[in-house]
Amino acid sequence: MDTNIALMATGYLLTRIGVLIAFGYIVYRVLRPSPSTARVEMRSNYASERYEATRLDR
DSSP, rough: OOOOOOOOOOOHHHHHHHHHHHHHHHHHHHHSSGGGSSOHHHHHHHHHHHHHHHHHOO
């Protein structure tokens, strides 16, 4: 039986890399805050200030 050591080593390395990427993605999904709880105050304050500035220019 002929075994291709290079092919086995490549498969092993690709499997390990895939497992690491999957684990990292799972950790990223768990630790990342959900979009509904993300703060959006800066955008709303900017819009409010811009409205006030344009209202004073009229």
